[in-house]
Amino acid sequence: MISAVQIEFDQPNLPTRVWRHIDLAQFAWMLATRAIWFSKVSSLEDKFEGSYPVPTAERLQAVESTMERLELPPEVGQDYVRDYSGRTLKSLRERVYVNCWYSGLNESAALWQWAERKGQSVAIRSTFGRLIGSCAHTERIYSSRVRYLNYQKDPVPFSHRLGIFFCKRKSFEHEREVRLLMEGLPTQEELPGVAVQIDLEQLIQRVVVAPRAPTWHLDVVRSLLERYGLGELAQMVHKSDLDRDPIF
Amino acid sequence: MVDPAPLHFGLVSHPVKYGAGGAVEVDYAHSVEEGRRYPVILHAGNLHEEAGTCRIRRMANGAFEVFDFQSGGLELQFGWDLADSKFYGSFVADEDGRATLEEVLLVVPQQ
Numbered sequence: 461m462i463s464a465v466q467i468e469f470d471q472p473n474l475p476t477r478v479w480r481h482i483d484l485a486q487f488a489w490m491l492a493t494r495a496i497w498f499s500k501v502s503s504l505e506d507k508f509e510g511s512y513p514v515p516t517a518e519r520l521q522a523v524e525s526t527m528e529r530l531e532l533p534p535e536v537g538q539d540y541v542r543d544y545s546g547r548t549l550k551s552l553r554e555r556v557y558v559n560c561w562y563s564g565l566n567e568s569a570a571l572w573q574w575a576e577r578k579g580q581s582v583a584i585r586s587t588f589g590r591l592i593g594s595c596a597h598t599e600r601i602y603s604s605r606v607r608y609l610n611y612q613k614d615p616v617p618f619s620h621r622l623g624i625f626f627c628k629r630k631s632f633e634h635e636r637e638v639r640l641l642m643e644g645l646p647t648q649e650e651l652p653g654v655a656v657q658i659d660l661e662q663l664i665q666r667v668v669v670a671p672r673a674p675t676w677h678l679d680v681v682r683s684l685l686e687r688y689g690l691g692e693l694a695q696m697v698h699k700s701d702l703d704r705d706p707i708f
Numbered sequence: 709m710v711d712p713a714p715l716h717f718g719l720v721s722h723p724v725k726y727g728a729g730g731a732v733e734v735d736y737a738h739s740v741e742e743g744r745r746y747p748v749i750l751h752a753g754n755l756h757e758e759a760g761t762c763r764i765r766r767m768a769n770g771a772f773e774v775f776d777f778q779s780g781g782l783e784l785q786f787g788w789d790l791a792d793s794k795f796y797g798s799f800v801a802d803e804d805g806r807a808t809l810e811e812v813l814l815v816v817p818q819q
């Protein structure tokens with residue numbers, strides 16, 4: 461059942477702590493469907509997702525000039541040869557799906573602020589090992605830490621063709637992202653994302669409600685867990701550490 | 709449904725070294741991922757479009773064969789010579805001497 465695959469990406473250690481910040485509606489959806497959501501790369505907010513850093517683009521231009529026709533007949537025009545790399549990548553952006561986690565021992569104040577834009581939110585705490593171990597899917601799931609690059613200077617550090625989807629600009633370094641990735645079929649119906657079934661009991665170590673959330677917010681989260689048959693996890697619901705009182 | 713057919717070596721993109729300005733000269737071995745569905749790009753005259761997916765297997769003699777081709781609603785058009793159509797692989801080579809299949813071209817000559 462476990463299908464996460466290691467290639468030459470940057471795998472965290474299995475005990476690495478990971479967090480996912482979602483709003484209450486997404487949390488309820490996750491409990492109701494017992495699934496996590498993989499978003500299509502081309503639909504992500506950062507339009508640089510799945511694009512080439514400058515050195516890689518320059519390299520690929522050079523690669524195009526080093527394309528070698530083997531038995532390819534002349535009726536297949538030079539256009540195909542020239543566009544091969546770019547077309548493959550644009551097509552991939554429409555059928556590569558990702559699910560993103562923050563890796564860190566503690567909560568991230570920055571990600572709480574980001575999550576709060578969408579309304580009342582929670583953070584699910586797990587480990588990388590639990591995350592990949594709880595995914596039940598017949599398709600191949602890739603995983604890696606995201607590498608943060610200077611897109612003007614740094615080439616894609618992975619040689620695998622999907623490696624570009626584990627790269628972001630340095631402006632996002634604070635996200636310390638661990639990412640799961642799935643590739644859909646070219647002929648598959650275009651989808652905004654893919655739901656992947658997951659073992660929630662194995663995945664969830666703790667649910668943390670947003671800083672400054674009122675007490676009834678905790679009650680809502682606990683009752684959602686009970687409502688969806690996960691009552692044992694209700695005791696794992698906590699207030700944010702950011703709400704602790706300072707000592708003067 | 710299309711009968712299994714040979715996969716011809718279509719083209720390969722060689723890796724380059726940064727700043728070296730040229731291709732890395734390696735003797736590469738062609739490889740495919742068995743079980744994976746590869747996109748099939750149709751080339752027929754001026755028509756170039758994704759036409760479905762297929763799987764690839766290595767035969768006992770070392771050659772590759774296209775099988776389980778599933779077209780995404782591909783419609784045959786007048787003037788296409790299917791009897792002479794062939795599958796070609798587009799490979800990407802790396803510095804380690806692997807040429808990995810990226811996609812498959814279905815080239816349909818015009819009569």
